[in-house]
Amino acid sequence: MKAFSSCLMGLVTLFSVPANAVTVKEARASYTYVNKALRENAPLRDIDTAVLRNHAQVLNEALDTFSIGPQGYRMLLDAHLNAEKMLIKQAQLMDLPYDVSAIQISLDRLDTLIPSLEKGQGGMLYTAGHVASYILEDKELAYQYWLGCAELAHSGCMNIMATSYESGVGTMPQDEASAVYWHKEVVDTGTYARCAGGFSAASLALLQFTGVETGEPIQFWLDKADNLLQQIVDAENDPQACNLSEVDLLSWLFTQNEEALERLKAFEFDTTNDYGMSRNLVRDALLQTDDFNVFAEIMPAIVDDYQRCRAASLFALKVYDQPDQLREIQQYVRELPPFDCGRSQATVNRLLSLHI
Numbered sequence: 001m002k003a004f005s006s007c008l009m010g011l012v013t014l015f016s017v018p019a020n021a022v023t024v025k026e027a028r029a030s031y032t033y034v035n036k037a038l039r040e041n042a043p044l045r046d047i048d049t050a051v052l053r054n055h056a057q058v059l060n061e062a063l064d065t066f067s068i069g070p071q072g073y074r075m076l077l078d079a080h081l082n083a084e085k086m087l088i089k090q091a092q093l094m095d096l097p098y099d100v101s102a103i104q105i106s107l108d109r110l111d112t113l114i115p116s117l118e119k120g121q122g123g124m125l126y127t128a129g130h131v132a133s134y135i136l137e138d139k140e141l142a143y144q145y146w147l148g149c150a151e152l153a154h155s156g157c158m159n160i161m162a163t164s165y166e167s168g169v170g171t172m173p174q175d176e177a178s179a180v181y182w183h184k185e186v187v188d189t190g191t192y193a194r195c196a197g198g199f200s201a202a203s204l205a206l207l208q209f210t211g212v213e214t215g216e217p218i219q220f221w222l223d224k225a226d227n228l229l230q231q232i233v234d235a236e237n238d239p240q241a242c243n244l245s246e247v248d249l250l251s252w253l254f255t256q257n258e259e260a261l262e263r264l265k266a267f268e269f270d271t272t273n274d275y276g277m278s279r280n281l282v283r284d285a286l287l288q289t290d291d292f293n294v295f296a297e298i299m300p301a302i303v304d305d306y307q308r309c310r311a312a313s314l315f316a317l318k319v320y321d322q323p324d325q326l327r328e329i330q331q332y333v334r335e336l337p338p339f340d341c342g343r344s345q346a347t348v349n350r351l352l353s354l355h356i
Contacts, residue, residue: 027062030055034079056083122149143171155193158186169342176212195242198228210350253317274303282311309344316348323355
């Protein structure tokens with residue numbers, strides 16, 4: 001923030017601003033407002049739409065009128081992209097019409113910057129991928145952005161590429177070797193991107209268990225996941241952080257680790273939110289039944305299709321040696337949307353292929 005403030009304040013000496021133009025002070029305030037909303041993860045319904053729209057307009061005008069260096073321009077552009085994305089997400093949430101022209105302008109601006117971006121500067125491409133995928137509904141463009149920022153070592157984009165190659169969902173072909181490569185790249189980032197490194201280590205344990213060669217045994221990846229995620233839990237003093245309990249769940253499913261099972265049984269999910277409630281339901285049902293038809297009775301109470309597919313694939317890991325049940329699970333996940341369930345479908349398919 002200080003670097004940006006200094007950068008903008010320095011502009012005053014570099015060029016003259018027309019009397020009716022956006023000022024450096026206004027641009028700085030708009031940048032600060034947008035990034036504060038992102039950092040605090042404020043609920044969209046709680047953000048004043050008129051105030052946010054004004055800040056988006058200020059940022060847009062600043063991008064058009066300021067003579068600014070590459071770093072400052074990237075920071076303004078990132079803030080504008082996020083402001084426009086929040087405005088559209090608000091409209092979608094409230095089922096209101098929305099205009100994509102302003103965000104398309106910033107995507108066009110970004111396209112001109114891409115050749116000059118360096119390692120560590122992929123954040124805007126990550127945002128742009130989400131805009132292309134979920135607002136413009138252009139999956140091909142989304143994956144172009146995500147592949148670009150994965151190549152710039154952005155953890156979120158590397159994770160998207162790993163899971164996309166794992167499932168074959170989106171515009172990427174199913175390619176397990178590429179999935180392993182990108183997951184390892186994410187693991188190598190450690191805790192830099194908070195939970196991402198630990199999640200990819202857990203994904204590599206899952207791939208190894210389901211017949212994909214990762215170069216290391218299952219326990220190696222489980223230990224790596226536990227170590228990375230535990231660091232976040234300790235740093236934030238929050239047992240709910242990064243869903244660390246899933247490592248215990250996988251340890252129990254993969255290796256029948258009794259200590260992991262006892263920790264899993266004792267873990268208290270935050271059931272005041274839908275996701276915590278869903279994870280609690282899944283944990284309890286996994287512990288209580290070996291029959292998928294009985295397990296499936298909890299599915300209507302689970303928060304969304306992604307979590308339902310995840311639950312089904314976890315049960316598949318429990319009954320990995322029972323092809324009849326695996327086929328029932330395969331049929332269940334096939335009937336749910338591929339974009340939500342691609343990874344789960346791939347997991348079940350790999351488990352079934354072990355019986356051929």
